[in-house]
Amino acid sequence: MAPITPARALLLLVCGLVCLLTASGALIGALFGGATAALVAAACAGAVGLLATLLVRRRALAHFAAAQREAGVRGYAEGIAHGVLLHVAAYEAAVFPQTGPTGVTPEERAARRTVAYRMAALEEVPRLVREAAADALAVLDEADRTRAEEALAQLASVVRRQYARP
Structure with missing residues (x-):
């Protein structure tokens, strides 16, 4: 059929x-x-x-x-924004590893940081998502756990609000 x-x-x-x-x-x-x-x-x-x-x-x-x-364009932009969130969260996992300070090598942390910054800098990323990602990455570079959790929650909220609209 x-x-x-x-x-x-x-x-x-x-x-x-x-x-x-x-x-x-x-x-x-x-x-x-x-x-x-x-x-x-x-x-x-x-x-x-x-x-x-x-x-x-x-x-x-x-x-x-x-x-x-239109659905294809919107889906592509939404996927890019979620990719930014994913890579920033992966960088957070390298900054604050669950297995202790020896759980992530410095090279892996640097690689995750590079990928997160590159994803956040893509042209296709909406401005609000890019700004929230830049804030989150800056806080992660300072290694402040409390502010990092707040910044990541803010980034997730921006991504969700950006594409929750009908």
Whole structure:
């Protein structure tokens, strides 16, 4: 079975509507004028439905394509923002390791710091997320646990608020 794409769903919907209009026209024609009137009414109703379908189809498909592009852009930006949050949290885990001060090597900590700064500096990252990430990274560089937790909570809140909007 073919996957249900917006174009296929629209095609199935309009085929059903044209068939429904044709059958309705046939029933109404049969009620008011017999077999000949039923045939004429069915043909007219089907033709009107088909014409309306052709007029609406192009505009509906353009709307579907625009919505799909917008969703892709929004999803990409949201993914980048969540990536920033993930890398800043990974840097926090290197600054305050759970296994004690010997749990993370200085090279690993420097690598996580570099990746976090590079992710936060990407052009695609929204300004509010970039600013909150810069604040969090600055606090992590100072190694102040209390302020770091607050800064990371603020970054997570900004990321969530940025994309929680409909």
